[in-house]
Amino acid sequence: MKPFARHRRLRRNEAIRSMVREHHVQVTDLIYPLFVVEGNGVKEEIPSMPGVCHFSLDRLDEEIDEVVDLGIPSVLIFGVPNEKDACGSSAYDENGIVQRAIRRIKERHPGLYVIADTCLCQYTDHGHCGVVEDGEIDNDSSLELLVKTAVSQARAGADMIAPSNMMDGFVAAIRQGLDESGFTNIPIMSYAVKYASAFYGPFRDAAHSAPQFGDRRTYQMDPANAREALREAASDVEEGADLLMVKPGMAYLDILYRLKERFDLPVAVYNVSAEYAMVKAAAQNGWIDEQRIVMELMTAMKRAGADLILTYHAKDVARWLRGGMIG
Template identity: 55%
Template sequence: MAFPITRLRRLRGNEVTRNMIRETQLTRNDLIMPLFVRPGKGVQNPINSMPGNFQLSVDLLVEKCKELYNKGVQSVLLFGIPEHKDEHGLVACEHNGIVQQATRAIKKELPDLYVIADVCNCEYTTHGHCGSIINGDVDNDSTLITLGKQSVSLAEAGVDMIAPSDMMDGRVGHIRKALDDNDFSNMPIMAYSAKYASAFYGPFRDAAESAPQFGNRATYQMDPANSNEAIREVELDIFEGADIVMVKPALSYLDIIRKVKDTFNIPICAYNVSGEFSMVKAAAEKGWIDENRITLEILTSIKRAGSDIIISYHTQDIIDQLK
């Protein structure tokens, strides 16, 4: 029926009716807060390109987690900055690696906080790439061995979920087998399945001290121009045993989130990355935008596109507004 019989504004005129028919609900259950942990005690290094975020020593990380948990944050994603690095990232596999230490400390104080560990080598290698370098490029198959060892070590430390972000071919299957062979068959894997070689990662590389020392990551992260390739990547990760698949970044890739959602019956996570976060913060500092409204609109758009879970640095700022 057409106007004047049909008037869509009828259900917009009252907050009660607007709430009744709201199609997309953003809740605390949807959000994961990323955190950065480094060696030392009493260390709180501000990340200048990511206002309100810090590199924290284990003791202060635990206090931060308590603060977040008391606000209603149910899950954190940990990134480590090690005391020393090596050519292959083997430091990430050590029993007393920085994320392993942090996980044990968090679980001792907050056993119900859900801890996800990012699995990659870029923070742990001297060259800043995501795996072992052979003939000037990241070697896929030798990197898988390190990723498997790292995943098992993190599982032994008590993490609740493994999240491989390296974009090596076959890494989900290799990690799944490594976990299963070490009695961690119930450990879920959240794969960074469609991770693009994006310019939006700049602030993160400051935070994680992981900028590549030569070249770039275009030989293993995806071309931002490609959509069908994302479906192939996701399909392979599902086949290899991924329990959740991820699209990263989020805002310039909402179409990819929707395409994955429409194609596969699997939970989807989207990473609202550092550059997306920092642009909002910079504009808010200038007084150009309403930060809270913009943040809620952005996160709602990511969920509306089809994401079930959102990793976002906005989590700590917006959690109080969500039920």
């Protein structure tokens, strides 16, 4: 018989499988997104995102304490204000919901790494990520407000700024604004490649940020385009981004791989709301093994090149890893 490879020799038992495993999910890979709202005594589950809640500031401590206890190193903060206007002024209000949340978290857990999402869509009455003029999203006037937002978040104590707006030149504008305000050491994790995706539906329920007219396809990317993703990322690298992000995750692992191969910056991936909701719904119906499915997805993102994973599954993953689940 002609000799053939015995690949199964390295799969015979868990000991050898773990020894030769190429990619591992670790708790230090995880960033946990949080939704903070106005009011008191609020801890309300988001119907389309089982297990994910809105928290008022007075209920935020218990969630943050759990995150820290699980060893999750970082949180991403989204704010849901009571009042909105055409220019999203509460986004850059020094006493805005995100700014107050950041200060509260850093006072209680100074070592927790707090990332601020920097966008206007949750704060504008029209739900778009920039200023609307004559029915269009005006790029350059939007940049001015995004800079004000980033600086106010840094002033509140954010460790990192994560701009998600997809305006042209947003990294350069925010980098200049941070530097001029004395925040030269605050890094920017750019939502460099953010697609106009149907996978954001539950998030828009959570953040109350659905556009009131039109859609976001004039500034978010066409899901059919891959080379454009490299152009977008290259612009952000040139403008001073410290990390790059791909959003969504599951349907865009090829894009994640391309960025990791092309650029030498750390790359993050956002495992977004509908990706989370689909897994939760299938698990609640008993159709899948949730733990194995989630860990397989996390591993796929690591295999595709993710250095960091933003995921609503973070607390569950941290528990499974603590319990000995192999990633």
